[in-house]
Amino acid sequence: DIVLTQSPTTMAASPGEKVTLTCRASSSVSYMNWYQQKPGASPKLWIYGTSKLASGVPNRFSGSGSGTSYSLIISSMETEDIATYYCQQCCSTPLTFGSGTKLEIK
Amino acid sequence: QVKLLQSGAALVKPGASVKMSCKASGYTFTDYWVSWVKQSHGKSLEWIGEIYPNSGATNFNEKFKGKATLTVDKSTSTAYMELSRLTSEDSAIYYCTRNNYYFDYWGQGVMVTVSS
Secondary structure (H helix, E strand, O other): OOOEEEEOOEEEEOOOOOEEEEEEEOOOOOOEEEEEEOOOOOOEEEEEOOOEEOOOOOOOEEEEEEOOEEEEEEOOOOHHHOEEEEEEEOOOOOOEEOOOEEEEEO | OOEEEEOOOEEEOOOOOEEEEEEEEOOOHHHOEEEEEEEOOOOOEEEEEEEEOOOOEEEEOHHHOOOEEEEEEHHHOEEEEEEOOOOHHHOEEEEEEEEOOOEEEEOOOEEEEEOO
8 A cells, every 4th residue: 555644744834934745655656636624524625636726726725746755835824724634646546645734823 | 516415424333334325416427436435533534445336346445345335326326335344443434525536526424433
Protein backbone atom coordinates (compact mmCIF):
# COMPACT_ATOMS: atom_id res chain seq x y z
CA ASP A 1 0.00 0.00 0.00
CA ILE A 2 1.16 3.54 -0.65
CA VAL A 3 1.51 5.40 2.63
CA LEU A 4 0.92 9.15 2.55
CA THR A 5 2.61 11.17 5.29
CA GLN A 6 1.30 14.67 5.85
CA SER A 7 3.14 17.42 7.68
CA PRO A 8 2.69 19.19 9.86
CA THR A 9 0.00 17.33 11.79
CA THR A 10 -1.34 20.61 13.14
CA MET A 11 -0.43 24.17 12.41
CA ALA A 12 -1.65 27.64 13.30
CA ALA A 13 -1.35 30.50 10.86
CA SER A 14 -2.12 34.19 11.15
CA PRO A 15 -4.56 35.89 8.78
CA GLY A 16 -2.69 36.86 5.64
CA GLU A 17 0.14 34.39 6.25
CA LYS A 18 1.31 32.03 3.52
CA VAL A 19 0.69 28.37 4.40
CA THR A 20 2.29 25.27 2.91
CA LEU A 21 0.99 21.77 3.68
CA THR A 22 3.06 18.81 2.56
CA CYS A 23 2.19 15.25 1.58
CA ARG A 24 4.89 12.67 0.96
CA ALA A 25 4.19 9.30 -0.64
CA SER A 26 6.03 6.07 0.11
CA SER A 27 6.13 5.38 -3.65
CA SER A 28 5.79 7.59 -6.67
CA VAL A 29 2.23 8.54 -7.58
CA SER A 30 0.89 10.00 -10.80
CA TYR A 31 -0.92 12.86 -9.13
CA MET A 32 -2.44 13.90 -5.84
CA ASN A 33 -5.88 14.98 -4.74
CA TRP A 34 -6.70 17.09 -1.68
CA TYR A 35 -9.84 17.34 0.41
CA GLN A 36 -11.02 19.88 2.97
CA GLN A 37 -13.05 18.72 5.92
CA LYS A 38 -14.66 20.92 8.54
CA PRO A 39 -15.98 19.52 11.85
CA GLY A 40 -19.25 17.65 11.47
CA ALA A 41 -19.16 17.82 7.67
CA SER A 42 -18.26 15.47 4.85
CA PRO A 43 -14.93 15.94 3.12
CA LYS A 44 -15.00 18.19 0.07
CA LEU A 45 -12.86 17.81 -3.01
CA TRP A 46 -10.48 20.78 -2.91
CA ILE A 47 -7.66 20.16 -5.38
CA TYR A 48 -7.49 17.37 -7.96
CA GLY A 49 -4.90 16.24 -10.45
CA THR A 50 -2.21 17.82 -8.24
CA SER A 51 -2.97 21.41 -9.20
CA LYS A 52 -6.56 21.85 -10.41
CA LEU A 53 -8.91 23.69 -8.08
CA ALA A 54 -12.32 22.14 -7.52
CA SER A 55 -15.36 24.26 -8.25
CA GLY A 56 -15.77 27.13 -5.83
CA VAL A 57 -12.30 26.88 -4.30
CA PRO A 58 -10.72 30.32 -3.87
CA ASN A 59 -7.72 31.05 -6.04
CA ARG A 60 -5.54 31.74 -2.99
CA PHE A 61 -5.22 27.94 -2.95
CA SER A 62 -2.81 26.13 -5.22
CA GLY A 63 -1.32 22.67 -5.51
CA SER A 64 1.98 21.43 -6.81
CA GLY A 65 4.34 18.49 -6.77
CA SER A 66 5.32 15.30 -8.50
CA GLY A 67 6.61 11.82 -7.77
CA THR A 68 6.60 11.42 -4.00
CA SER A 69 6.29 15.01 -2.82
CA TYR A 70 3.21 17.21 -3.08
CA SER A 71 2.06 20.47 -1.54
CA LEU A 72 -1.10 22.46 -0.94
CA ILE A 73 -0.38 26.17 -0.63
CA ILE A 74 -2.54 28.99 0.66
CA SER A 75 -1.12 32.31 -0.46
CA SER A 76 -2.89 34.30 2.23
CA MET A 77 -4.59 32.56 5.14
CA GLU A 78 -8.20 33.43 5.88
CA THR A 79 -10.42 32.45 8.80
CA GLU A 80 -12.67 30.36 6.55
CA ASP A 81 -9.68 28.12 5.71
CA ILE A 82 -9.75 26.61 9.20
CA ALA A 83 -10.22 22.89 8.53
CA THR A 84 -8.41 19.59 8.20
CA TYR A 85 -6.85 18.89 4.83
CA TYR A 86 -6.26 15.36 3.55
CA CYS A 87 -4.20 14.26 0.58
CA GLN A 88 -5.22 11.17 -1.41
CA GLN A 89 -3.39 9.21 -4.06
CA CYS A 90 -5.46 8.39 -7.05
CA CYS A 91 -4.11 5.52 -8.79
CA SER A 92 -2.69 2.60 -6.85
CA THR A 93 -5.17 0.37 -5.05
CA PRO A 94 -5.93 0.43 -2.28
CA LEU A 95 -6.57 4.12 -2.68
CA THR A 96 -5.10 5.80 0.37
CA PHE A 97 -5.38 9.05 2.27
CA GLY A 98 -2.91 10.91 4.40
CA SER A 99 -3.55 11.35 8.11
CA GLY A 100 -4.47 14.98 7.64
CA THR A 101 -3.20 18.41 8.60
CA LYS A 102 -5.39 20.39 10.97
CA LEU A 103 -5.10 24.07 10.14
CA GLU A 104 -5.97 26.59 12.82
CA ILE A 105 -5.97 30.37 12.99
CA LYS A 106 -3.43 32.13 15.17
CA GLN B 1 -26.99 19.02 -9.28
CA VAL B 2 -25.23 15.87 -8.15
CA LYS B 3 -26.38 14.53 -4.81
CA LEU B 4 -25.63 11.41 -2.82
CA LEU B 5 -28.19 10.86 -0.09
CA GLN B 6 -27.29 8.28 2.53
CA SER B 7 -29.48 6.42 4.96
CA GLY B 8 -29.69 7.29 8.63
CA ALA B 9 -27.55 6.46 11.61
CA ALA B 10 -27.50 2.90 12.90
CA LEU B 11 -27.04 1.40 16.36
CA VAL B 12 -26.22 -2.28 16.05
CA LYS B 13 -25.16 -5.06 18.37
CA PRO B 14 -21.77 -6.75 18.18
CA GLY B 15 -21.82 -9.68 15.78
CA ALA B 16 -24.73 -8.31 13.78
CA SER B 17 -24.75 -6.84 10.28
CA VAL B 18 -25.81 -3.46 8.96
CA LYS B 19 -26.78 -2.39 5.45
CA MET B 20 -26.69 1.24 4.42
CA SER B 21 -27.80 2.98 1.25
CA CYS B 22 -26.59 5.79 -0.96
CA LYS B 23 -29.09 7.22 -3.44
CA ALA B 24 -27.56 9.11 -6.33
CA SER B 25 -29.22 11.86 -8.34
CA GLY B 26 -28.24 14.54 -10.80
CA TYR B 27 -26.04 12.37 -13.01
CA THR B 28 -26.07 9.08 -14.91
CA PHE B 29 -25.59 6.59 -12.09
CA THR B 30 -24.15 3.87 -14.30
CA ASP B 31 -21.34 6.06 -15.66
CA TYR B 32 -19.27 6.43 -12.49
CA TRP B 33 -17.75 4.16 -9.88
CA VAL B 34 -19.11 4.62 -6.34
CA SER B 35 -16.61 4.29 -3.52
CA TRP B 36 -17.16 3.84 0.19
CA VAL B 37 -14.90 5.48 2.76
CA LYS B 38 -14.62 4.90 6.52
CA GLN B 39 -13.78 7.58 9.04
CA SER B 40 -13.27 6.42 12.59
CA HIS B 41 -13.87 8.99 15.31
CA GLY B 42 -11.40 11.83 15.02
CA LYS B 43 -9.27 9.89 12.57
CA SER B 44 -8.36 9.84 8.94
CA LEU B 45 -10.12 8.33 5.96
CA GLU B 46 -9.90 4.74 4.76
CA TRP B 47 -11.01 3.56 1.34
CA ILE B 48 -13.14 0.45 1.69
CA GLY B 49 -13.84 -0.35 -1.94
CA GLU B 50 -15.75 0.64 -5.03
CA ILE B 51 -18.46 -0.64 -7.33
CA TYR B 52 -19.23 0.14 -10.95
CA PRO B 53 -23.02 0.30 -11.21
CA ASN B 54 -23.13 -0.52 -14.91
CA SER B 55 -21.63 -3.98 -14.44
CA GLY B 56 -21.55 -4.57 -10.70
CA ALA B 57 -17.77 -4.96 -10.82
CA THR B 58 -16.07 -4.31 -7.50
CA ASN B 59 -12.63 -3.59 -6.13
CA PHE B 60 -11.79 -3.81 -2.45
CA ASN B 61 -9.16 -2.76 0.01
CA GLU B 62 -7.85 -6.14 1.22
CA LYS B 63 -8.48 -4.97 4.79
CA PHE B 64 -12.22 -4.91 4.17
CA LYS B 65 -12.63 -8.09 2.14
CA GLY B 66 -15.05 -10.31 3.99
CA LYS B 67 -16.25 -7.34 6.03
CA ALA B 68 -17.97 -5.24 3.37
CA THR B 69 -20.32 -6.24 0.56
CA LEU B 70 -21.15 -3.73 -2.15
CA THR B 71 -24.23 -3.87 -4.36
CA VAL B 72 -26.32 -1.54 -6.48
CA ASP B 73 -29.89 -1.22 -7.67
CA LYS B 74 -29.73 0.46 -11.06
CA SER B 75 -33.49 0.94 -11.16
CA THR B 76 -33.34 3.33 -8.20
CA SER B 77 -29.78 4.64 -8.68
CA THR B 78 -28.89 3.39 -5.23
CA ALA B 79 -25.69 1.86 -3.97
CA TYR B 80 -25.58 -0.30 -0.87
CA MET B 81 -22.90 -1.41 1.54
CA GLU B 82 -23.41 -4.18 4.04
CA LEU B 83 -20.98 -4.66 6.91
CA SER B 84 -20.97 -8.00 8.65
CA ARG B 85 -19.81 -9.46 11.97
CA LEU B 86 -19.63 -6.03 13.50
CA THR B 87 -17.25 -5.18 16.35
CA SER B 88 -16.44 -1.97 18.15
CA GLU B 89 -13.72 -1.36 15.55
CA ASP B 90 -16.48 -0.89 12.98
CA SER B 91 -18.00 2.06 14.85
CA ALA B 92 -17.37 4.96 12.48
CA ILE B 93 -18.88 7.26 9.91
CA TYR B 94 -19.21 5.71 6.47
CA TYR B 95 -19.36 7.88 3.36
CA CYS B 96 -20.30 7.02 -0.18
CA THR B 97 -18.59 9.08 -2.82
CA ARG B 98 -18.57 9.35 -6.57
CA ASN B 99 -15.22 8.24 -7.91
CA ASN B 100 -14.04 10.18 -10.97
CA TYR B 101 -10.28 9.53 -10.45
CA TYR B 102 -10.94 11.75 -7.50
CA PHE B 103 -13.86 11.77 -5.06
CA ASP B 104 -15.84 14.69 -6.37
CA TYR B 105 -19.15 14.27 -4.56
CA TRP B 106 -19.76 12.85 -1.09
CA GLY B 107 -22.79 11.71 0.79
CA GLN B 108 -23.54 13.16 4.21
CA GLY B 109 -22.25 10.04 5.96
CA VAL B 110 -23.81 7.30 8.05
CA MET B 111 -22.77 7.01 11.68
CA VAL B 112 -22.63 3.39 12.75
CA THR B 113 -22.36 2.63 16.46
CA VAL B 114 -21.67 -0.92 17.53
CA SER B 115 -22.76 -1.45 21.10
CA SER B 116 -24.60 -4.00 23.18
